[in-house]
Amino acid sequence: MFNKKECVAMLLAGGQGSRLYALTQDVAKPAVPFGAKYRIIDFPLSNCINSGIDTVGVLTQYQPLVLNEYIGNGQPWDLDRIHGGVHVLPPYQKATGADWYSGTANAIYQNIGFIDRYDPEYVVVLSGDHIYKMDYNKMLEFHKKKGAAATIAVLDVPKHEASRFGIMITDDDDNIIDFEEKPKVPRSTLASMGIYIFTWEKLRAYLIANEQDETASKDFGKNIIPDMREAGEKLVAYRFDGYWKDVGTIESLWEANMDLINPNIPIDLYDPNWKIYSRNPVFPPQSIGKNAQIQNCMITEGCVIDGSVEFSMISDGVIVEEGAVIYDSILMPGAVVKKGAKVEYAIVGENSVIGENCQIGARPETIENKDSWGVAVVGHNLKISDGSNVIPKAIIYEDM
Amino acid sequence: MEVNMGNVLGLVFANMHDTTLGDLTKNRTMGSVMFGGRYRLIDFPLSNMVNSGISEVGVITKSNYQSLLDHLGSAREWDLARKKGGLYILPPFGNVESTLYRGRIEAIYGAMNFITHSTAKYVVLTDCDVITNIDYKPIVARHIESGADITVVSHTGQYTSEDLKTATVLNTNDEGQVTSVLIQPELSGTCNCSLNMFVMNMEFIVDMIRDSIARGKVSFEKDILQERCNELKIMAYEYKYYFSKLNSTGTYFKANMDILDPENAKQLFVPKRSIYTKVSDNAPAKYDLDSIVKNSLIADGCIIEGEVENCVLFRGVKIGKGAKIKNCILGQGTVVGDGAQMNYVITDKDVTVAPKHVLTSSAEYQMYVSKGATV
Numbered sequence: 001m002f003n004k005k006e007c008v009a010m011l012l013a014g015g016q017g018s019r020l021y022a023l024t025q026d027v028a029k030p031a032v033p034f035g036a037k038y039r040i041i042d043f044p045l046s047n048c049i050n051s052g053i054d055t056v057g058v059l060t061q062y063q064p065l066v067l068n069e070y071i072g073n074g075q076p077w078d079l080d081r082i083h084g085g086v087h088v089l090p091p092y093q094k095a096t097g098a099d100w101y102s103g104t105a106n107a108i109y110q111n112i113g114f115i116d117r118y119d120p121e122y123v124v125v126l127s128g129d130h131i132y133k134m135d136y137n138k139m140l141e142f143h144k145k146k147g148a149a150a151t152i153a154v155l156d157v158p159k160h161e162a163s164r165f166g167i168m169i170t171d172d173d174d175n176i177i178d179f180e181e182k183p184k185v186p187r188s189t190l191a192s193m194g195i196y197i198f199t200w201e202k203l204r205a206y207l208i209a210n211e212q213d214e215t216a217s218k219d220f221g222k223n224i225i226p227d228m229r230e231a232g233e234k235l236v237a238y239r240f241d242g243y244w245k246d247v248g249t250i251e252s253l254w255e256a257n258m259d260l261i262n263p264n265i266p267i268d269l270y271d272p273n274w275k276i277y278s279r280n281p282v283f284p285p286q287s288i289g290k291n292a293q294i295q296n297c298m299i300t301e302g303c304v305i306d307g308s309v310e311f312s313m314i315s316d317g318v319i320v321e322e323g324a325v326i327y328d329s330i331l332m333p334g335a336v337v338k339k340g341a342k343v344e345y346a347i348v349g350e351n352s353v354i355g356e357n358c359q360i361g362a363r364p365e366t367i368e369n370k371d372s373w374g375v376a377v378v379g380h381n382l383k384i385s386d387g388s389n390v391i392p393k394a395i396i397y398e399d400m
Numbered sequence: 401m402e403v404n405m406g407n408v409l410g411l412v413f414a415n416m417h418d419t420t421l422g423d424l425t426k427n428r429t430m431g432s433v434m435f436g437g438r439y440r441l442i443d444f445p446l447s448n449m450v451n452s453g454i455s456e457v458g459v460i461t462k463s464n465y466q467s468l469l470d471h472l473g474s475a476r477e478w479d480l481a482r483k484k485g486g487l488y489i490l491p492p493f494g495n496v497e498s499t500l501y502r503g504r505i506e507a508i509y510g511a512m513n514f515i516t517h518s519t520a521k522y523v524v525l526t527d528c529d530v531i532t533n534i535d536y537k538p539i540v541a542r543h544i545e546s547g548a549d550i551t552v553v554s555h556t557g558q559y560t561s562e563d564l565k566t567a568t569v570l571n572t573n574d575e576g577q578v579t580s581v582l583i584q585p586e587l588s589g590t591c592n593c594s595l596n597m598f599v600m601n602m603e604f605i606v607d608m609i610r611d612s613i614a615r616g617k618v619s620f621e622k623d624i625l626q627e628r629c630n631e632l633k634i635m636a637y638e639y640k641y642y643f644s645k646l647n648s649t650g651t652y653f654k655a656n657m658d659i660l661d662p663e664n665a666k667q668l669f670v671p672k673r674s675i676y677t678k679v680s681d682n683a684p685a686k687y688d689l690d691s692i693v694k695n696s697l698i699a700d701g702c703i704i705e706g707e708v709e710n711c712v713l714f715r716g717v718k719i720g721k722g723a724k725i726k727n728c729i730l731g732q733g734t735v736v737g738d739g740a741q742m743n744y745v746i747t748d749k750d751v752t753v754a755p756k757h758v759l760t761s762s763a764e765y766q767m768y769v770s771k772g773a774t775v
Contacts, residue, residue, distance in 0.1 A: 035684070036684035037683070037684045037700070075476070076679075076681075261686070269683035269684075270683050270686075270701070270703065275681050275683075276681075276683070277681050278681070280679040280681075282674045282675075282676060283669075283674075284436065284437070284438070284665065284668075284669040284675065284697075285436065285437030285438050285697045285698055285699040285700075285712075285713075286685060286697070286698045286699075287660075287662065287665060287696075287697055288693045288694065288695065288696045288697075288698060289662070289694075289695065290694055290695045292693065292694060293692075294687045294691060294693050295687060295688070295689055295690070295691055296687060296688065296689045297686070297687045298683075298684040298685065298686050298687075299684055299685050299687065299698070300684035300685065300700055301438070301699070301700055304662070313684075314684075
């Protein structure tokens with residue numbers, strides 16, 4: 001017996017995140033550590049529970065081990081419920097055969113059975129690779145008020161950035177009349193945030209129809225939304241004006257982390273009314289040593305810091321030894337930076353050890369050829385031996 | 401010797417020695433006194449029991465236990481939310497006969513239903529005023545091997561007369577058997593002090609408690625350990641690892657400061673023998689552009705814009721711009737205004753210190769600011 005839910009959220013967490021290179025080698029993108037004590041998926045999951053949505057399906061496919069374990073029974077997000085709660089939904093074998101999720105729409109299609117059990121009126125479709133705080137309930141109210149078949153959340157972006165996004169063209173009444181994917185000359189500055197609310201009855205029909213079309217790529221942006229528009233369904237744009245960032249690339253992941261310590265960027269993790277929840281790693285408080293110098297940083301439990309750390313995000317259980325220097329960098333959980341090592345404009349993966357006197361990354365002003373500069377990345381669980389040099393923009397997959 | 405810790409029941413006394421900490425226990429039990437930036441004292445005995453393999457634990461409370469109940473919740477954080485075993489909170493008046501207990505014996509008597517209901521063969525008992533990371537497994541093993549009626553965990557060391565004012569001192573023979581017991585002696589120097597952790601056989605404890613109640617005996621230390629010392633086999637188990645025993649606001653301050661020393665911290669926070677506590681979902685600690693932080697323990701949720709040295713900051717503490725804080729313990733949610741100065745101050749939860757306010761005390765006597773106060 002399943003209790004009816006007005007709204008069910010489906011979180012697309014199966015993508016490989018190939019543009020994060022070494023960081024998603026063995027880990028699905030939504031499980032990548034973010035913001036000193038979180039993983040990317042904490043943001044949409046916390047948004048769900050804070051918006052009053054207590055039934056969430058997480059669609060996984062690529063390297064789900066860490067992600068599955070992290071989500072567990074959903075308790076850290078208050079999503080361990082008698083009715084509803086969080087459910088991890090990998091592809092599964094059916095009487096008619098077994099298929100991987102072949103696209104975002106197909107992933108939802110394969111789980112129509114899961115959604116139907118809650119008999120919802122609406123379904124929210126979310127991505128597992130965005131950093132933002134958003135009340136989906138407000139968007140749902142908007143969707144209802146407009147009587148839409150689909151509502152797409154949009155962000156007004158600067159004109160010069162618009163060509164990086166899917167752009168929605170709307171009339172004066174927020175109805176979507178057209179859209180274009182990464183246009184060279186954008187006709188609007190309303191970028192899709194990859195957050196959709198559908199009236200379930202409608203979406204269900206379009207998913208089934210799309211499956212019949214063997215040539216379709218079974219994708220929301222490429223098929224479902226265009227199909228709905230062609231059929232004359234009411235599509236509306238919901239304007240969001242808070243902070244939102246796609247963290248699909250090394251640069252954007254690094255930037256989004258740094259945004260958290262930038263006082264001019266409007267994302268507040270300290271708001272008691274909209275906490276971002278995460279699975280707690282059970283560590284003692286951070287221990288700051290006698291030689292430590294710390295400025296403009298976020299640091300979390302279990303860290304032992306005795307070096308200099310500035311403009312950086314330091315995750316749980318990180319050790320920074322005396323004389324080590326960390327500037328403008330991200331140290332993921334359990335990373336160790338030994339004496340005299342310098343980490344600048346770099347991301348160090350989980351449990352990786354940076355040996356004594358290593359140089360990881362460099363400041364942009366020290367590089368003559370600006371094209372060869374970028375954030376240096378050391379993957380997870382690696383050992384970088386004493387005195388090594390990792391040049392800017394390098395991505396390290398193996399011990400060195 | 402392999403011990404099956406599934407055969408062991410844990411009993412934690414949450415209120416024992418409450419009065420020694422003065423204002424800190426005015427509105428709470430000893431077990432719910434804040435410690436070390438993110439803990440409550442009861443986290444240590446509970447985590448130690450769980451890490452030793454004990455999965456059935458009773459917490460005996462007496463008074464002021466609202467904060468304790470709030471902290472423990474379903475005990476999931478200590479992995480004690482179990483279908484079989486798990487955590488039981490045992491408040492006074494738990495059954496028709498039980499009253500507000502006067503001593504350890506009556507306290508245990510009040511929990512008799514819980515104890516006799518268990519199928520365990522051994523009972524480990526502990527108070528909340530010793531901060532340590534202890535493995536009870538070898539102690540239970542030694543208890544079984546020695547055939548003792550009671551095993552007392554103790555430590556031989558240098559003690560001041562102040563320390564011994566609240567202590568139980570054991571004299572032992574070469575085998576470690578206790579030959580006589582001194583209670584709160586007026587002594588100082590080297591002696592073997594009880595850490596108020598005991599192991600007993602289930603049958604023994606049940607008989608001993610019933611017998612004592614029938615005879616009107618209330619003090620475990622005086623009426624059992626001391627008086628029946630030669631009649632019973634009481635063994636001392638010498639504990640050699642790091643611990644702090646609290647018996648005054650001064651020792652409380654020192655115990656917090658001691659864990660700023662990485663050597664002590666290493667012995668208290670042992671990997672794979674984690675100290676568990678209630679999760680509160682704070683954001684990471686944020687260090688501002690002008691912050692200077694040295695030799696301190698900082699919990700999540702803190703926002704530091706000033707100077708902090710030799711301090712323990714609990715969750716969600718805010719240090720304003722230009723504030724200078726030294727040698728302080730600042731309780732959860734304490735807000736220190738811009739330019740304030742503090743030295744040797746302990747603040748309880750949710751204290752507000754006005755901008756530019758100066759609060760200084762001394763290493764010998766630390767100022768205490770009570771919960772919710774504005775200064």
